[in-house]
Amino acid sequence: MMGDTNVLVIGGGGREHAITWALQKSPRLGALYVAPGNAGTAEIAQNVNLDTVAETLQFAADKNIHLVVIGPEAPLVAGWADELRAGGVAVFGPSQAAAQLEASKAFSKAFMREHNIPTADSRTFNDYDAALAYAESVDHAVVVKADGLAAGKGVIVCDDVASARAALKTIMHDAAFGAAGDTVIIEERLIGREVSILAFCDGHNVALMPAMRDHKRIFDGDQGLNTGGMGAFGPVADVSADDLAYFRDAIIKPAVAGMAARGTPYVGVLYAGLMLTQQSVRTLEFNCRFGDPETQAILPLLDSDLLTIMLDCAAGSLNPADVRWKSGFCATVVAASGGYPGDYQTGIPINGLDAVSDSVVFHAGVRRLEPGGHVTAGGRVLAVSAVGDTLDSALATAYADIARIDFDGMHYRRDIGRTEG
Ligand code: AMP
Ligand code: GLY
Numbered sequence: 001m002m003g004d005t006n007v008l009v010i011g012g013g014g015r016e017h018a019i020t021w022a023l024q025k026s027p028r029l030g031a032l033y034v035a036p037g038n039a040g041t042a043e044i045a046q047n048v049n050l051d052t053v054a055e056t057l058q059f060a061a062d063k064n065i066h067l068v069v070i071g072p073e074a075p076l077v078a079g080w081a082d083e084l085r086a087g088g089v090a091v092f093g094p095s096q097a098a099a100q101l102e103a104s105k106a107f108s109k110a111f112m113r114e115h116n117i118p119t120a121d122s123r124t125f126n127d128y129d130a131a132l133a134y135a136e137s138v139d140h141a142v143v144v145k146a147d148g149l150a151a152g153k154g155v156i157v158c159d160d161v162a163s164a165r166a167a168l169k170t171i172m173h174d175a176a177f178g179a180a181g182d183t184v185i186i187e188e189r190l191i192g193r194e195v196s197i198l199a200f201c202d203g204h205n206v207a208l209m210p211a212m213r214d215h216k217r218i219f220d221g222d223q224g225l226n227t228g229g230m231g232a233f234g235p236v237a238d239v240s241a242d243d244l245a246y247f248r249d250a251i252i253k254p255a256v257a258g259m260a261a262r263g264t265p266y267v268g269v270l271y272a273g274l275m276l277t278q279q280s281v282r283t284l285e286f287n288c289r290f291g292d293p294e295t296q297a298i299l300p301l302l303d304s305d306l307l308t309i310m311l312d313c314a315a316g317s318l319n320p321a322d323v324r325w326k327s328g329f330c331a332t333v334v335a336a337s338g339g340y341p342g343d344y345q346t347g348i349p350i351n352g353l354d355a356v357s358d359s360v361v362f363h364a365g366v367r368r369l370e371p372g373g374h375v376t377a378g379g380r381v382l383a384v385s386a387v388g389d390t391l392d393s394a395l396a397t398a399y400a401d402i403a404r405i406d407f408d409g410m411h412y413r414r415d416i417g418r419t420e421g
Helices: 014-023 039-044 053-062 073-077 080-086 096-103 105-114 128-137 161-173 241-261 294-301 306-315 391-402
Strands: 005-011 029-036 067-070 122-125 142-146 155-157 184-188 193-202 206-208 213-219 223-234 267-276 281-287 329-336 360-363 366-368 374-376 380-388
Touching: 005 014, 005 053, 005 306, 014 029, 014 039, 014 294, 014 306, 014 360, 014 380, 029 053, 039 360, 039 366, 053 080, 067 080, 067 306, 073 080, 073 096, 080 096, 096 105, 096 241, 096 267, 096 281, 105 122, 105 184, 105 241, 105 281, 122 128, 128 161, 128 184, 142 161, 155 161, 161 184, 193 213, 193 241, 193 294, 193 306, 206 241, 223 294, 223 380, 223 391, 241 267, 241 281, 267 306, 294 329, 294 380, 329 391, 380 391
Parallel strands: 005 029, 005 067
Antiparallel strands: 122 184, 142 155, 142 184, 193 206, 193 267, 213 223, 223 329, 267 281, 329 380, 360 380, 366 374
């Protein structure tokens, strides 16, 4: 039986395909639209083009949309959730004020300090000379971070004073990321394993997702350039149920309570990027959205109705006990275009998508040809996600299925789930 809740998802990456795929299973779902979507969402929902928030509001009115789900950070940071809510539309995604947790690292650090959320020691600078003098004065390695959004490239991990100087020059002096680098954070460099902790939030209540790890580097053994993410898996073995409860109580809940206290309640997914050091846990960053590719590995483990969870978050009535997870593991392996994250070609035919049976293929940079067939259309092309009773079995299924797919230049890591990042 088809339900009557009409939903619009904003975004067009692998993350949004995964969100659409999970929403599409809901018995409550009526019509499902994705703007702009991709070749994968086109198979299970209706793709539409909506370039502005004004167009989106009009579309929501015309199609009687009951919930808008905003995937990427850019529209959240631009205040789309506020404008849609002001227009009477329910939204899953934080307001512009709450999205500052991702939009400004200086804001985020000050917020963490104010609410005693464990984070790395840092200083914030608006002045290039003062930042240089500080970087030269400290006796520990540092990480230099542009304050604003920089498409994941604004964080430079430095090995020595010379590289810290070079990082400050790139970000502040040469303005490689524009105004995003007018302010910088210089943070102590920590050593440890990273983990992604995501939570559904309704403004007050939170429900944590399984602890995930993503793989950022392009090559096996965590070598080569950083990418948008080459794979993810979880739940990770080095986060126990007690650890997860601690992260909830020491990091996620104080952040959500802090936002509520500011009068800007946090609704949507709050994503904390954590570093597990020898001594303790430190929050490296907050993101105001689902992770990519973590989402492609998280949502196959969800045992509850995503649409109900999102509606409850938007309505402020989330009951954490209603968010249940399957007991197994999920592994996601990303296939990228040859040359990515540098230059790469697009329009290359993709073969074997129909041969995948036990995994789900989430499309990112894929274009569907009329009358048939698929070609590459981006750097990260697709993600293959598989669940299993053990991490090994999930990985075995995902790798068996990704081997059935091929396109000229296709590259994927062979060590997802086997390394620290
Ligand atoms: P962020 O966007 O702040 O999470 O930084 C991006 C990446 O830079 C993180 O996922 C880490 O791999 C690395 N990073 C950030 N902060 C630190 C830190 N204080 N120490 C070591 N690595 C860091
Ligand atoms: N997987 C990292 C991110 O979504 O920011």
